[in-house]
Every structure is written in C-alpha cells, then in structure tokens.
Amino acid sequence: MYSKRILNRFQHPKFAGEIKHAEGIGEVGNVKCGDIMKVFIKVEKNKQGKEIIKDISFLTYGCVAAIVSTDFLCELVKGKTLDQALKITSRDVVKKMGSVPPIKLHCSVLAQEALKKAIASYKKKKK
Amino acid sequence: MNKTIYLDNGATTKVDPEVVKAMELYHSKVYGNASSTHHKGIEAKRALEESRHTIAKSISAKDNEIIFTSGGTESNNLAIKGIAFANKHKGNHIIISKIEHDCVLNTCKYLEKNGWKITYCPVDKKGLISPVFLEKLIKEDTILVSIIHGNNEIGTIQDLDAIYKVCKKHKVLFHTDACQSYTKTNLSTKQADLITLNAHKIHGPKGVGALYIKKGTKIQNITHGGGQERNFRSGTENIPGIVGFAKSVKIARSSHIKKMTELRDYFIEELLKIPDTRLNGPKGDKRLCNNVNVSFRYIEGESIGSFLDAKGICTSTGSACSSHTLEPSHVIMALEKNPERAHGSLRFSISKFTTKQELDFALKEIKATIKKLRKISPLTKMMKKVL
Structure with missing residues (x-):
C-alpha cells in the first residue's frame, strides 16, 4: 500500500521526539479517530531580522501516513520564516511524500494544522 | 528481506503440500464436468461425491446435507438470504451478534434495506453471547438467529449447544459461521441447523467452502442456473478445490x-x-x-x-x-x-x-x-x- 520512500522514512524518522523548552507547541486530532499530532518549535531571528523556525520536532500517535507526513512537514519548514512556513500546504506535504494512498490524504492535512497551532501558540506567548 | x-x-493459511498434491490430478487428468454423462463427467462426479462424504462425516451430517460453495462469504449469503427469502410468510426478524464477520453483517444490512428487521445481540467483555439474553430478543416474527462460532478477530468460541437449545425452544432456525473454528474445536450437526465451512482457513485452497443445511430446512436458492448442488448452488463444481477441501479436512x-x-x-x-x-x-x-x-x-x-x-x-x-x-x-x-x-x-x-x-x-x-x-x-x- 505504501511506497518504499514512505516506509523507509517511517522506519527512520528525522524529527521524532520532543523539544525541551519549546517556544511553540501545537496539537491536533483525538484518540477516537486514531490520530494525534503534536508539533514543537523553537524560533530565532535571521540576519534580516525575520523570525525563522530554528528547530522543530513532533510526537505522533497514528498510522504510518500520520507519522511520515508529520516528519516530512518538519523537514519542509525547518529554517523557513514563520510566514513561509504558514504558506506550506498539505499538498506540499503530499508532494514531498510521493505517492500517498487516497484514503490517507487526510493525515497530511492534520500535520499542517498542528504546525499552524504551534506557530500561533508561539505568537501568543510572545505577546 | x-x-x-x-x-x-x-x-x-498456507495450502498443505499434501493438499496441493491431491488436487493436481483434478486439474490435469480428472478434468471433466461433474454434470456430464460421459466417463470424464462420471469420474469427476465420483470425486465430488467422495469429497462431500468426507466433509459430511466430519460434522456427522448426511451427504445430501452438504452444499459446496465458493467459500465462507457465499455460504453465509446463501444461509441468511436463503432462509430470509423462504420464510417471509413466517416473519421478517433476524438476530445476529455484534461481532459477526463483515459478510454476515453486510448481508443483514442488505436485508434491512429491503424490509427485514435485524437485531444485533451484544456480547460481554470477552465476546461471549448470553443465551439468556438472546432468548429475550426472540420475538413472534423471528425466523433466524445467526451467530459466529469462533470469532475471527478475538477468537471467542460461543456455546453453540446453549444457543441452539434456545432457538429450538422457540422454533427459530439457527445458523453459525464456523469458518475459523472448523477442525479446530468440536463442531457437529447437533449444534445448528445451518453451518458455514470453508477450506482456506484450514490449509485448503481458496475459493471453496460448504454450507451444511439440515434436512427439512426451508431455504431458497440465491443463484440461478444449471441446478447443480441440488439447485441450491448453480454453477459448475470446482472439483480440484473441493477435492483439496476434503483433503485438508482429512489431514487435520x-x-x-x-x-x-x-x-x-x-x-x-x-x-x-x-x-x-x-x-x-x-x-x-x-x-x-x-x-x-x-x-x-x-x-x-x-x-x-x-x-x-x-x-x-x-x-x-x-x-x-x-x-x-x-x-x-x-x-x-x-x-x-x-x-x-x-x-x-x-x-x-x-x-x-x-x-x-x-x-x-x-x-x-x-x-x-x-x-x-x-x-x-x-x-x-x-x-x-x-x-
């Protein structure tokens, strides 16, 4: 059902874990539907004075697609400015994953929602 | 890898090498159509009837109480729809458990859409039906109770004797899907009016199963054609599959x-x-x-x-x-x-x-x-x- 690329990434995720003292945390999903994603971010300013995602990680409860899509999302937005990161769509995540079984597409939407929440929580804290 | x-x-399951060996001959040599009257047909028919005898004996049935089908799904469809269609005049209420296989659940959902009433009997924390509770669900117009014998997911084995006793008391037909339990625990015609069996869960080939129908049970065929299997299941018999099925039962x-x-x-x-x-x-x-x-x-x-x-x-x-x-x-x-x-x-x-x-x-x-x-x-x- 899954491509080799997805299965490889599932076996060796690059961004799994928790960031201690994260500046932004976003969580979506629930046990009932079988997916929970939690994204942690750390932010710093780049040379142009823009806020960028310096560090990012995730914890995911869910299927292969749920875990892999969160991991790829982290890879996509690491080093990006917050504005750029917010523009990443679930379509970008799917593209990065390669072929995704149609029934699993909703997982990549969830990953991106978790990131949005993490950025929002960072902004709220800063205020 | x-x-x-x-x-x-x-x-x-993996098909047992002995089963593969037994089937071989019926692809290449004994390839006749069991309905044909020439010698190739007659030898195929003989293999069919010997296999039927093996299956019948394994659950103490008579040979003419065994109908070969394409597997568990078809047997369950035939049992439930066949009973429902043939007993309309008696009632339109059927009871199944909440833990049936999809082919029983979806057959009943189909009947539900077409005017039958289905009651889903709950199970306890281990997956067991309470015969006492089941009895309370039986109504005037109940025509059939269908309960899976060994559950395919959690392995719970139901007390068929107790369930059948309740059904007989109220003159309601009882069917059990025994695909998972067949050859793995006691099973006989004393425990139900209809029993679904299949081959590929017991190291036999895929695409073959059987339905035991107790003599005198009012049931209607759901496939129409050449009238094979005493008109209950038209279609040329899958002789290699049926021979393999019988072999898998023999070596259990x-x-x-x-x-x-x-x-x-x-x-x-x-x-x-x-x-x-x-x-x-x-x-x-x-x-x-x-x-x-x-x-x-x-x-x-x-x-x-x-x-x-x-x-x-x-x-x-x-x-x-x-x-x-x-x-x-x-x-x-x-x-x-x-x-x-x-x-x-x-x-x-x-x-x-x-x-x-x-x-x-x-x-x-x-x-x-x-x-x-x-x-x-x-x-x-x-x-x-x-x-």
Whole structure:
C-alpha cells in the first residue's frame, strides 16, 4: 500500500521526539479517530531580522501516513520564516511524500494544522 | 528481506503440500464436468461425491446435507438470504451478534434495506453471547438467529449447544459461521441447523467452502442456473478445490490443536509481560487454539504492523487506519466502547506450521517496535501523567 520512500522514512524518522523548552507547541486530532499530532518549535531571528523556525520536532500517535507526513512537514519548514512556513500546504506535504494512498490524504492535512497551532501558540506567548 | 514469519492464519493459511498434491490430478487428468454423462463427467462426479462424504462425516451430517460453495462469504449469503427469502410468510426478524464477520453483517444490512428487521445481540467483555439474553430478543416474527462460532478477530468460541437449545425452544432456525473454528474445536450437526465451512482457513485452497443445511430446512436458492448442488448452488463444481477441501479436512489432527494451544498460551503470556498491554477475548477453552489478539496502549496498530512487516512478520490489526472505511474494529468496539483499544489492537494467528522459534523472534521484534512507537507517541506521556 505504501511506497518504499514512505516506509523507509517511517522506519527512520528525522524529527521524532520532543523539544525541551519549546517556544511553540501545537496539537491536533483525538484518540477516537486514531490520530494525534503534536508539533514543537523553537524560533530565532535571521540576519534580516525575520523570525525563522530554528528547530522543530513532533510526537505522533497514528498510522504510518500520520507519522511520515508529520516528519516530512518538519523537514519542509525547518529554517523557513514563520510566514513561509504558514504558506506550506498539505499538498506540499503530499508532494514531498510521493505517492500517498487516497484514503490517507487526510493525515497530511492534520500535520499542517498542528504546525499552524504551534506557530500561533508561539505568537501568543510572545505577546 | 527477512524470512517470513506468517502470523496471519486467521486471514488465510498456507495450502498443505499434501493438499496441493491431491488436487493436481483434478486439474490435469480428472478434468471433466461433474454434470456430464460421459466417463470424464462420471469420474469427476465420483470425486465430488467422495469429497462431500468426507466433509459430511466430519460434522456427522448426511451427504445430501452438504452444499459446496465458493467459500465462507457465499455460504453465509446463501444461509441468511436463503432462509430470509423462504420464510417471509413466517416473519421478517433476524438476530445476529455484534461481532459477526463483515459478510454476515453486510448481508443483514442488505436485508434491512429491503424490509427485514435485524437485531444485533451484544456480547460481554470477552465476546461471549448470553443465551439468556438472546432468548429475550426472540420475538413472534423471528425466523433466524445467526451467530459466529469462533470469532475471527478475538477468537471467542460461543456455546453453540446453549444457543441452539434456545432457538429450538422457540422454533427459530439457527445458523453459525464456523469458518475459523472448523477442525479446530468440536463442531457437529447437533449444534445448528445451518453451518458455514470453508477450506482456506484450514490449509485448503481458496475459493471453496460448504454450507451444511439440515434436512427439512426451508431455504431458497440465491443463484440461478444449471441446478447443480441440488439447485441450491448453480454453477459448475470446482472439483480440484473441493477435492483439496476434503483433503485438508482429512489431514487435520487433534495433535495440531494441542500444539497450537500450547504455543498460543505461551505467546499470550509473553505478550502480556509488555507493560500496558491487554488481551482481547477470553483465555483457555473458550478461545480458538490459533488466535492471539492484544491491544498495546498509546500506539496504533497499523504502524506496529508495518514495523513488524519490515522484519518479515505478518499480522493484522483492528485499527481504523487499516480498514477501508476508516472505522475501528466493530468487534473490539463491541467488547468495550474504547477506540484506543481498537486502534491499538493486533491479531496474531498461528497455524500447525508455526514454531516456538518463530514466536520468540516475533516477541523480540514486537517489544522493540512497541518501545520505538511509544517513544514518539504523544499519548504515552499524557496518559501516564493522568494515571
């Protein structure tokens, strides 16, 4: 059902874990539907004075697609400015994953929602 | 790729080499159509009737009470629709359990759409039907009770004697789907009016099954054609399949049951040593000898299965993520309305070919997988704090 690329990434995720003292945390999903994603971010300013995602990680409860899509999302937005990161769509995540079984597409939407929440929580804290 | 460790015998089994050998002749030499009157037809017909006798004898039925079909799904369809259509004048109420196989559930949903009334009998925490409660569900217009014998997911074996007693008392027909339990526990015509059997769960070929129909049962055919199988199931008989089916029944031994039971209990005991793991279904005699089903907390079954598959280990899960409908297992949800338990469930089903070495290798990999996935699950910490 899954491509080799997805299965490889599932076996060796690059961004799994928790960031201690994260500046932004976003969580979506629930046990009932079988997916929970939690994204942690750390932010710093780049040379142009823009806020960028310096560090990012995730914890995911869910299927292969749920875990892999969160991991790829982290890879996509690491080093990006917050504005750029917010523009990443679930379509970008799917593209990065390669072929995704149609029934699993909703997982990549969830990953991106978790990131949005993490950025929002960072902004709220800063205020 | 790792060596395959096949722990999904509830889905299907490896065809026994003896069965393959027995079938060979009926592809290449005895290839006649059993309906033909020439010698090629007659020799095919002889093989058909000998096979029928083997199946009949295995459950103490008469030969003419066995109808060959294409498998469990077709047998269940024929039993339920056949009884429903033939007994319209008596009533339109059918009772099934909440833990039936999809082919029974969906057959009944089809009937529901077409005017029949279906009652879904609940089960207790181990998956058992209460015959006392079942009796309360029987009404004036109840025509059929259909309850799965050995559950395909959690292995619960129902007390057919007690259920049949209740049905007979109220003159309601009783059908049981015995696909998983056949040759693995006691089963006979004294326990039901209709019994579904199939071959590929018992090291026989796919695409062949049977339905036992007690003599005198009012039932209507649902396929129409050349009138084979006493007009209950038209279509040219699958002779190689049927011969293979009979062979798989002939070579089933009680020693296999003993071996599987021992391995099952060893495996359950070892799995339950993993923290926050629980068994789905009962322990002991009320469980199929080849079924193990556990739920691992904080993690999801499809990902566990995927990790294990990468190590060569085949399993199956009741998680929503692995189903076509994205709904968690209706069987585990019937035990307890707890989606986490259903999502985190994994079934390991062994066979006579399974060895302790294989299970030990699987245990090692399961432990490593659970640890890995729990480490990256947000639930692990969250729930532990709550607890």
